[in-house]
Amino acid sequence: LRNWWFSVINNISCRRLWFSDLCSKNRSVDCIPHQNYDYSLVSNACCENTLGYIPVPVGFAGPLKVDDRTVYIPLSTTEGCLVASMNRGCRALQLSAGVRTVLLGDRMTRGPVVCFEDIVQAYDFKLWIENEDNYLLLKNIFNSTSRYAKLTAIDAALSGRFVYLRFSATTGDAMGMNMISKGVELVLSELQHSHFPNMKIISLSGNYCVDKKASAMNWIVGRGKSVSCEAVVRRSVVSDILKTDVDSLVELNTLKNLVGSARAGVLGGFNAHSANIVAAIFLSTGQDIAEVVGSSQCLTFLEKTGNGDLRISCTMPTLEVGTVGGGTLLPAQKACLEILGCAGSCDEFPGNNARRLSRIICAAVLAGELSLLSALCAGHLVRSHMRYNRSNLKLMKSATSEDSFLEQFSNLANRALKPKNIPPQSCSTVFM
Template sequence: MSVREFQPLFTWGFKFHRSQFLVPLLSNNVFMSGNEAVNSGTSAGGWAGDALSEMLQNELTEGQNVVRAEAQALRGAEAAKGAMLDQAAELAANKVPADHCVAMGADEVEAPAGGVRPLEVISQLPTSELSDAEVLALVVAKKIPAYKLEKVLGDCARAVVIRRMHLETLGVELETLPHEHIDYAPIQGACCENVVGYVSLPVGTAGPLLLDGTEYFVPMATVEGCLVASTHRGCKAITLSGGASSELLADGMTRGPVLRMPSLASAAELKKFLDDPETFAAVQAAFNSTSRFARLESVQVSVAGRTVFARFKAFTGDAMGMNMISKGTKKALELLQAEFPDMIVVSVSGNYCTDKKPAALNWINGRGKSVSVEATISASVVSKVLKTSVDALVDVNISKNLIGSAMAGSVGGFNAHAANIVTAIFLATGQDAAQNVESSNCITLMEKTRDGDLYMSVTMPSIEVGTIGGGTHLQAQSANLRMLGVKGPNRDVPGSNAATLARIVAATVMAGELSLISALAAGQLVQSHMQHNRSSQNLAGAAATASN
C-alpha cells in the first residue's frame, strides 16, 4: 500500500520537509505529527508504525532524489556559464589554451583543436571561424566595439547573444530579458542600436469602430488595465449610433531651422525673400527635387533680432516624413546660402518645428495630419451602453475638459485622456512614441441636440503618423497595420494610407473620450480601474478601506 492512496489527506496545504513533516491523522479531531505517529508505533487508522514509517520514508527519498537532481543540474548550468564568461575574460588576456574552453549547450562555444589561440591569432581570423567565447574575448579586449557586432559578424541574432554575454561579464543582469524568437535583421540600422533583447507588450483590440462607413478593429498596445475595455465600450456606442465621420483638414510635416544673419536688416530681407511668391517658387523647386513624394507647401518665417526661424511645411506621402523633410530643407538652405552668403545655419532644427515638445504653434497651425471627427450618440445608447445621461456628459465635458483645462493653462489639452489612446495605437503600429506629445493635442466637444441625443466631436491638429518607415516594417507592427488595412504606401493615392490611420486614431480617441467621460459622469472610474488593474482581493480591500 502506497502513501499516494491517501492523497486526499495531503491536499490540505501541508508540505514535506526533510525529517519534519505533518500527516493529518484524525483521532478524535486531534492532529498528530508524522513523527509522533511513527514513534507511537501505530497510526490513528491502526496501521503499524514501522509500515507507515517505511512508506513515508520511501516517498521522501523519491522526492529528495528529484530535488537533488534538479539542483545539481542548475548548479552545473550556472557553473558552465560562469566558466565560459571567465574563459572569455582570461582569453582576452592571453591566459587560456584553446583546449581548455568550456562547452555551453545551445550557445555552445568550442575551442578549435591545436593549442593556444592568442588574441593576435584570432583577431586576424574571420569571425565565422571563431567561437562565441573568442568573439567575446575580442570585445572584452576592445578589439571589436560592442556596438559594431552586427556589422562585424553579419549575424544580428549572434551579435545580440554575444553583447548580452559581454554585459554579463560587467555584472549586468539580463537573464529575464527576452531575446529569442524575433528577427533582428529589420531592426539593424533602422530601429535600435546595441540591441540586447526586446520588451513584449500586450495588444488588445477595440471595436468594431464604424468610421466613414468602414468597420475597424483597432490594435492597442498598453499595460494600463481598463484602457482597451473602456475604449471598446466607446466604439460600441459610436457604432450602434450609426458610426462616426471624419475630415482631413490639413496634411504637412514641418521642420524649422534656425538661421543667423549679420543684422536685423538682413534678417528682414531673408524673410521678404521667403514670403515673396516668385522667389519662394525657386526654394520650392529645390526642396521638391530631393524626393518623389515630398512637396513643399509653405515656409512660415519669424524673426527675433538677427535670428530667423523658418518653418518648412511639406506633404510627405505615406511616410511620417521627418527624414524626408529634413533632406528637402537642407537642399533649400543651400539655395538660400547662395542668395545670402553671410547667412549661418545654426541648426537644421531650431525648435520651431516643433517636434516632441508642447507648443502652441502645433496647436494653432497644425503639424502632420490635422483631423476632425464627429458622431451623434443616441440618448438610448447613452443610457443603456454608457450608463449615464446626455446632460451629465455635457456638464462633465464642459467643466473638466474646457473650464478645467483653461484653469490649468493647458495648451492643446482640452480632453480627458487622448494621449492614452494615441500612445497605445502608436506602440502597436510602429509609430514614434515620443511624438505622442504633439499628436495628442485634442479638443473634445459635446452638446445636446434638439432631439435629446449627444453630438460630440474631437479635433486633433497635429497627428504624426506614417504607414512606411520607422518601426512600421517590423513583424508585429506590420501585422497591426494590416489589421487596419493601411500597411505600406498607397500606390494609387499616395498619402491616403497614412491619412486613414490618422482618421482612425482620432476616431478611437473619440471613443475613449466618450467612455471615460461617461464613467466620470456615472461615478464608475475608480471601481472600473480597480476591477481591471487590481486583483479581486485588492478590490475588496479598497472597498473596505473606502467604507471606513
C-alpha cells in the same frame, strides 16, 4: 563585433553577456527576451546596441464604423481597463451609426534657424523668402529631393539678427521628418551659396517646427495630419450602454475638459485622456512614440441635440503619423496596420494610407473619451480600475544571488504557464 559571429543572434548574445558584466553580473538582462525575432529589420533602422525586445500586450477594440469602413483597433498597453473601456465606447458608437471624420490639413514641418550680421540683413532675407517668385525657386529645389515630398509653404519669423524658418510639406505615407529634413538641408545650402553668402546656418532645427513638444503654433496651425470627427449617440444608448444621461455628460465635459483644463493652463489638453489612446495605437502600429506629446493634443466637445441625443466631437490638429518607414516596417507593427487596412504606401493615391490612419486614431480617441466621461459621470472609474487594473501577482523581490533569482523566475514562469479556467468576459459590461 558583427563580423566575428556567424549570425545576428550570436552577436546579440555576446552583447548581452558583455552588458551583464558591465552591470556587475546583474542577471536582470536574462528577463529581456531576444530570440525568435527578425533583427535584420532593426539593424541600421530602428535601434542600436540591441539587447533584445520588450513585449507589450496587444488587445483590440471594436468593431467601430469610421466613415465608410468598419475597423477593429489594435491597442498596445499595460494599463488594465483601457481596452475594455474603449470597447464600450466603440459599442455605443456602433449602435449610433459610427463616426464621421474630416481631414483639415496635411503637412510635416521643419524649422531651421539662420543668422545674419545684423537685423537689417535678417529683415531683407525675410522679405526675399516671402517673395512668390523666390518661393517657387526654392520649391523646385526642395521637391527635387524626393518623389513624395512636396513643399507647400515657407514661413519666416525674425528675432533680432536671427531668422526662424518653418518649411511645410506633404510627405506621402511617411511621417516625413527625414524626408523634409533632406529637402530643407538642400534649400539652405542653395540659399547660402547662391543668394546669401553672409548667412550662417545655426541648426537644421531651431525648434520652430515644432517637433516632440506641445506648442501653441501646432495647436493653432497644425502639424502632421489635422483631423476632426463627430458622432451622434442616441440618448437610449447613453442610458443603456454608458449608464448615464446626456445632460450629465455635457456638464462634465464643460467643467472638466474645458473649464478645468483652462484653469490649469493646459496647451491642447482639452480632453479626458486622448494620450492614452494615441500612445496605445502608436505602440501597436510602429509610430514614433515621442510624438505622442503633440499628437495627443485634442479638443473634445459635447452638446445636446434638439431631440435629446448626444453630439460628441474630437478635433486633433497635430497627428504625426505614417504607414511607411521606421517602426511600421517591423512584422508585428505592420500586421496591426494591415488590420486597420492602411499598411505601407498607397500607390494609387500616395498619402491616403497615412491619412486614413489619422482618421481612425481620431475616431478611436472619440470612443475613449465617450467611455471615460461616462464612467466618471456614473462613478464607476475607481471600481472598474480596482477590478481590472490590479495585478494579483506578488512583486518579485530583488535577487540577491543567482539561485534566488532563478528560483523566483522559475516560480513566476510556472504560475504563468499553469492552466486557468477563465470564463468569457463581456467588455461592454466592465463599467456596469
